[in-house]
Amino acid sequence: MLDVEAQKPPPGKWTTPHFDPRFPNQNQTRNCYQNFLDYHRCMKSTNRRGKNTQPCEYYFRVFHSLCPISWVQRWTEQIKQGTFAGKI
């Protein structure tokens, strides 16, 4: 940890999600959930059509910035068990 290099952020340009006018207020719960759903729907449809899933990375970045980690863990666990309540 004394190494100067180790204390720098990983290389690359990291930005937080831009303002989304669909969710203008302080409560960003739906923003997190919507991006989570969009990421999984994007992955499902691009995998079904055999296309490149790289555009889905945007949604991944957004919900990873916004969502509490416990929510993401709970939802991915539910998806694995087949008890996720959202439509993917």
Add this chain to the structure above:
Amino acid sequence: MTLPLRVLSRGLASAAKGDHGGAGASTWRLLTFVLALPSVALCSLNCWMHAGHHERPEFIPYHHLRIRTKPFSWGDGNHTLFHNPRVNPLPTGYEHP
């Protein structure tokens, strides 16, 4: 506030038959036997036609349903008050296959 009330009362009385001769008892008795009771009979007939065993949905242990944060105060604490074993699953699934 009186204007909406007046409009509403006009609508209630005139909607049924357009009778403007005053709300006498004979009017309402007629409406009861000619309109209300036949409607009840028709709706009951509709219910009987749709009755019978329906196919029950498959059980998926969703976390937002069948929540038990505290046992119920009756029975074994796990059955709702009007539990129907054929169509109401417990948190773990239907009781009989």
